[in-house]
Amino acid sequence: MKAHYQRPMGRWYLRPFYLFVYTLRELTAVFVLLYALVLLAGLAALAAGPEAWAGYRQALTHPLSIGLHVLILVAALYNSITWFMVAPKAMPAVFIGTRPLPGLLITLAHIVVFAIISVVTVVLAGAG
Amino acid sequence: MNRGNRQIDILISRYDPERDDQPRTERYTVPYAHDSSVLDALLYIKDHLDGSLSFRWSCRMAICGSCGKMINGVPSLSCKTFLRDYAPGPLYIEALHHFPVIKDLVVDQAGFFDKLPESRPWLIRDQERALADGPHRQSPRQRARFASTSACINCLLCYAACPQYGMKPDFAGPALLALVERYNADSRDQGKAERMPMINAEDGVWSCTLVGNCSAVCPKDVDPAAAINRNKLESAKDYFLRFLKIGSGGAE
Amino acid sequence: MAKQYKPRSHEPVVWLLFAAGGMAAAMLMPALVLITGIAAPLGLLAEDSLNYERVIGMLGSPVGKLVAFPFISLLFWHAMHRIFHGLHDLGIHAGLGYYRVLCYGFALLATLLTAGILFLI
Ligand code: SF4
Numbered sequence: 001m002k003a004h005y006q007r008p009m010g011r012w013y014l015r016p017f018y019l020f021v022y023t024l025r026e027l028t029a030v031f032v033l034l035y036a037l038v039l040l041a042g043l044a045a046l047a048a049g050p051e052a053w054a055g056y057r058q059a060l061t062h063p064l065s066i067g068l069h070v071l072i073l074v075a076a077l078y079n080s081i082t083w084f085m086v087a088p089k090a091m092p093a094v095f096i097g098t099r100p101l102p103g104l105l106i107t108l109a110h111i112v113v114f115a116i117i118s119v120v121t122v123v124l125a126g127a128g
Numbered sequence: 129m130n131r132g133n134r135q136i137d138i139l140i141s142r143y144d145p146e147r148d149d150q151p152r153t154e155r156y157t158v159p160y161a162h163d164s165s166v167l168d169a170l171l172y173i174k175d176h177l178d179g180s181l182s183f184r185w186s187c188r189m190a191i192c193g194s195c196g197k198m199i200n201g202v203p204s205l206s207c208k209t210f211l212r213d214y215a216p217g218p219l220y221i222e223a224l225h226h227f228p229v230i231k232d233l234v235v236d237q238a239g240f241f242d243k244l245p246e247s248r249p250w251l252i253r254d255q256e257r258a259l260a261d262g263p264h265r266q267s268p269r270q271r272a273r274f275a276s277t278s279a280c281i282n283c284l285l286c287y288a289a290c291p292q293y294g295m296k297p298d299f300a301g302p303a304l305l306a307l308v309e310r311y312n313a314d315s316r317d318q319g320k321a322e323r324m325p326m327i328n329a330e331d332g333v334w335s336c337t338l339v340g341n342c343s344a345v346c347p348k349d350v351d352p353a354a355a356i357n358r359n360k361l362e363s364a365k366d367y368f369l370r371f372l373k374i375g376s377g378g379a380e
Numbered sequence: 381m382a383k384q385y386k387p388r389s390h391e392p393v394v395w396l397l398f399a400a401g402g403m404a405a406a407m408l409m410p411a412l413v414l415i416t417g418i419a420a421p422l423g424l425l426a427e428d429s430l431n432y433e434r435v436i437g438m439l440g441s442p443v444g445k446l447v448a449f450p451f452i453s454l455l456f457w458h459a460m461h462r463i464f465h466g467l468h469d470l471g472i473h474a475g476l477g478y479y480r481v482l483c484y485g486f487a488l489l490a491t492l493l494t495a496g497i498l499f500l501i
């Protein structure tokens with residue numbers, strides 16, 4: 001008997017089958033990490049005093065920073081949407097009588113909460 | 129097969145262990161009609177164009193689970209997939225990914241079946257119910273808890289959709305973990321503690337990164353991704369609560 | 381012989397942190413990025429919305445610290461968990477134990493830093 005053929009995995013994560021539902025979603029982690037570092041730097045500046053804080057705010061106005069934050073925003077939105085899409089699979093099953101609660105409803109409920117939180121946060125911040 | 133008057137080209141990844149080191153691709157042109165499935169086309173090729181083509185099938189009606197193939201890169205039941213949806217073609221058909229190819233479109237399924245007994249896919253009771261006590265009774269609500277996970281036909285499309293299984297064949301994989309959930313969720317079963325080690329292991333639910341394609345390709349809506357990820361929560365509970373001696377399956 | 385499924389994985393510890401961070405990021409990050417990284421620097425918010433006194437007032441308060449500490453540190457756990465598993469996905473299968481220590485060690489370090497700095501504010 002000759003050997004069976006085992007196909008190599010190659011760059012499976014670039015195949016369209018995986019790219020949009022998975023690979024890009026996982027890639028958002030890099031942007032989450034960058035933003036966490038930006039926030040941590042902000043905390044450090046805050047602790048260092050008013051001048052450092054002003055410097056930090058000044059740095060954030062650099063076009064490169066704005067561009068990076070636009071990218072981070074896109075990644076964050078992608079992360080949010082994909083997170084809500086898989087949320088029904090990660091939580092205990094909910095039944096109404098003999099029928100499982102449709103996953104789409106659970107996803108939509110998350111999106112509604114997300115929208116409310118986002119609007120309230122932005123309005124509170126914008127109001128000064 | 130209703131021959132029809134349309135034609136479509138089909139590329140098939142072929143592998144003959146006697147002469148090939150690697151699969152090679154061959155092209156066939158088949159006639160088809162509105163109701164022709166991909167399986168019909170494979171049967172046409174075997175009957176009229178090339179009798180040496182090997183592939184598995186049986187029921188032709190999406191219930192035996194034996195006819196799974198990669199169709200344009202997506203794991204699919206070939207009897208449930210229609211040529212009309214791929215017009216004007218060509219289609220590309222390969223053996224299910226992630227399994228060793230024996231010949232042409234036939235794969236070695238041992239990576240699934242060898243692990244099957246470890247999932248304890250039968251009702252486990254502390255005490256067997258005596259025949260005289262009559263059958264186990266179950267309400268429709270209790271039955272509903274495992275309605276979807278019990279619909280699995282072992283077609284293994286989910287394994288061909290799972291890159292984690294492809295990279296690590298020791299991973300229990302989607303259908304097997306869905307089967308674990310199927311019995312754990314059965315009101316007649318008391319064997320959850322025996323099945324927890326499989327859930328808790330690195331090669332159990334913890335090799336899953338929730339790609340989700342297993343559920344997307346499943347022809348029976350078993351939703352193995354949900355079965356696995358709900359059990360991550362179960363496993364996490366078991367991990368911490370065992371210190372309070374509430375948890376089960378303490379195999380360390 | 382059939383495969384044996386043991387020992388128990390310690391993944392629940394980091395998975396719970398990952399999941400909590402994922403929920404925090406999914407619910408809050410877009411709005412916060414918009415505010416801190418885009419709207420405020422472009423001057424689209426009210427004049428003094430991110431001025432020193434106001435932010436110190438928020439993050440210096442016990443409530444502010446109780447929100448900021450888990451939020452920021454969980455972002456690190458969320459990101460490092462995915463990055464660690466991403467290494468495996470990219471085909472890096474050798475030395476994963478080493479990368480595990482590196483990835484989660486970094487998240488732990490960031491957590492301690494966050495706590496330390498908040499303590500100073
Ligand atoms: S879970 Fe679905 S895709 Fe997987 S073997 Fe069962 S029926 Fe097939």
Ligand code: FES
Nearest residue numbers: 187188193195207
């Ligand atoms: S031939 Fe039975 S499932 Fe397709």
